[in-house]
Amino acid sequence: MDLSASLLDIRFANPLLNASGVWCRYNEELDGLRDSAAGSFITKSCTLATRAGNPEPRYYATPLGSINSMGLPNEGYTYYLDYARAYDYAKKPLFMSVAGLSLEDNLAMLAAIRDAGLPAVVELNLSCPNVPGKPQIAYDFAAMDRMLEATSREYGRPFGVKMPPYFDIAHFDEAAAILNKYPLVAFITCINSIGNALVIDIEQESVVIKPKDGFGGIGGDYVLPTALANVNAFFRRCPQKQVIGCGGVKTGEHVFMHLLAGASLVQVGTALQEEGPGIFARLNGELAALLERKGYTSIEAVLGKLKTL
Numbered sequence: 001m002d003l004s005a006s007l008l009d010i011r012f013a014n015p016l017l018n019a020s021g022v023w024c025r026y027n028e029e030l031d032g033l034r035d036s037a038a039g040s041f042i043t044k045s046c047t048l049a050t051r052a053g054n055p056e057p058r059y060y061a062t063p064l065g066s067i068n069s070m071g072l073p074n075e076g077y078t079y080y081l082d083y084a085r086a087y088d089y090a091k092k093p094l095f096m097s098v099a100g101l102s103l104e105d106n107l108a109m110l111a112a113i114r115d116a117g118l119p120a121v122v123e124l125n126l127s128c129p130n131v132p133g134k135p136q137i138a139y140d141f142a143a144m145d146r147m148l149e150a151t152s153r154e155y156g157r158p159f160g161v162k163m164p165p166y167f168d169i170a171h172f173d174e175a176a177a178i179l180n181k182y183p184l185v186a187f188i189t190c191i192n193s194i195g196n197a198l199v200i201d202i203e204q205e206s207v208v209i210k211p212k213d214g215f216g217g218i219g220g221d222y223v224l225p226t227a228l229a230n231v232n233a234f235f236r237r238c239p240q241k242q243v244i245g246c247g248g249v250k251t252g253e254h255v256f257m258h259l260l261a262g263a264s265l266v267q268v269g270t271a272l273q274e275e276g277p278g279i280f281a282r283l284n285g286e287l288a289a290l291l292e293r294k295g296y297t298s299i300e301a302v303l304g305k306l307k308t309l
């Protein structure tokens, strides 16, 4: 079965990769993704300087998914730029996630990445919900507009954006109208975790993570319908751009749903954290079997073909 996918002018052996933040903080983890059956992989969102992140416990898995308030722990952008410099791109494409704490930090990191002239593809994170005191940029439309105007001008190459979930049609319309102003925003990754949820342990009568009184971003089964809606909403509204799906993927059927909704590639977060990089071989096998059963010969034929009633 032909599982090949494409984004920008890059071919992928299959549409799967990790969600930024999962299995991608350290070189050893990145090498594990490099050597896995994923079609590509992405680094942990990085900041100008290294960050320890929020106090632990800051990640917790539930039967339906996960909650996290990691707080953007990362090794600093030069660590990931060094990885991208040393990486052999003949193996599979590599993405770099950037999540500066300010516009100036994002411009500095993007300028360094631009000047390095590497094949790595940038995903600009506009949606981290877990840095205390830092609102999610993509929930402030004027701030997002300013960020994209400046980063497009500075970086000057195609890049993508990692978006938070929206829950209102008017917000899909307004966010898409801003993204459509910037042709260098070549792809949209939907969704980041659903921010500021609360998981309660009834035995302990307590929250389960330490930061922010237990408030954190949720992923997994909880978010699949919202993720699919955001993928389809931006697929419909941004015909000059591509969409990467992220959220709630645990089986080949979930990958198929994201493809139908309009995703060109599909990221895996919570399920990867819980199962490890071996998940990519399982998901590719399940996706191939599903396509076979349905009579498809490629995923291109599925992309965006969601029917309405």
Ligand SMILES: C=Cc1c(C(=O)O)[nH]c(=O)[nH]c1=O
Pocket: 021, 045, 068, 069, 070, 071, 072, 073, 099, 125, 127, 128, 129, 130, 131, 192, 193, 217
């Ligand atoms: C980049 C920080 C993020 C984090 C984090 O490091 O807390 N968690 C998420 O669920 N999404 C993020 O974008």
